[in-house]
Amino acid sequence: MFRRRVGLKALAAVLALFSLAASAHADSDIAQLIAEGDAYDAKLDNMRALEAYLQAEKLGATGAATLYRIARQYALRMNDTTSESAQRDLAETALTYAKRAIAADPNSAKAQLSAAVCYGRLVPYVSSKQKVEYSRLIKQHADAALQLDPTDSYAWHILGVWNYELAKMGPFMRGVVKVVYGGIPEASNEEAARLLRKAVEIAPDRVSHHVELGRTYLALGMKAQARSELQRGLALPDREKDDPVSKKRAREALAEL
Secondary structure: OHHHHHHHHHHHHHHHHHHHHHHHHHHHHHHHHHHHHHHHHHOOOHHHHHHHHHHHHHOOOOOHHHHHHHHHHHHHHHHHOOOHHHHHHHHHHHHHHHHHHHHHOOOOHHHHHHHHHHHHHHHHHOOHHHHHHHHHHHHHHHHHHHHHOOOOHHHHHHHHHHHHHHHOOOHHHHHHHHHHHOOOOOOOHHHHHHHHHHHHHHOOOOHHHHHHHHHHHHHOOOHHHHHHHHHHHHHOOOOOOOHHHHHHHHHHHHHHO
16 A cells, blocks of 8 residues: 555656646747747738737637737738728727736736727727727726836827827717717817827837827927928838828828928
């Protein structure tokens, strides 16, 4: 009996060692896949980045850091298709992952920001009432992201654009906003410009910050400042998947000057 107990203990110890080794190997594979995904993301190869992150998820990487990365890739892949139904499907999948990231870690600034971005991506495909509800959620998650990490330029950017979009709403949408919010939230182009200037200050090499600040200046009638920011945005190299779209908006805004 004694020998049997010793044998069982030895077997358990060996199995534990195998388990630790397997876990360490899986962790190493996950880290490599995340690094590969990040490298592909930097090259704007979103398909391969997504494949790497999804493989990491299959190996057990279900934390916020993996999930918001997956959300980002699904959102960016919307630029690779002209099908509205496909774009909406991608945006909804992205939002699902962003919500999972928040559930995994509510204090992750990037998870909160990911949700704000995904709701924004879905806005063109939903009803007027949903647009307003999503607008509320965009601000809620962007505010949370900014509180958690005030150095993230894109959180400032999203709140700036939120102000810009609400400031230009027509009477019909203002009525819908009043129903959903219970009143009209405070929003102005002046506040939009302040927030976007902060985004530019933090990340002056980001095309979209300059373009949206330029468009806001144009709405304020500040034509010289608008031209300067729009031209600065156009002069920067494309570094992000959305940069060509931002530059198209810049050229359209310059045509109004």
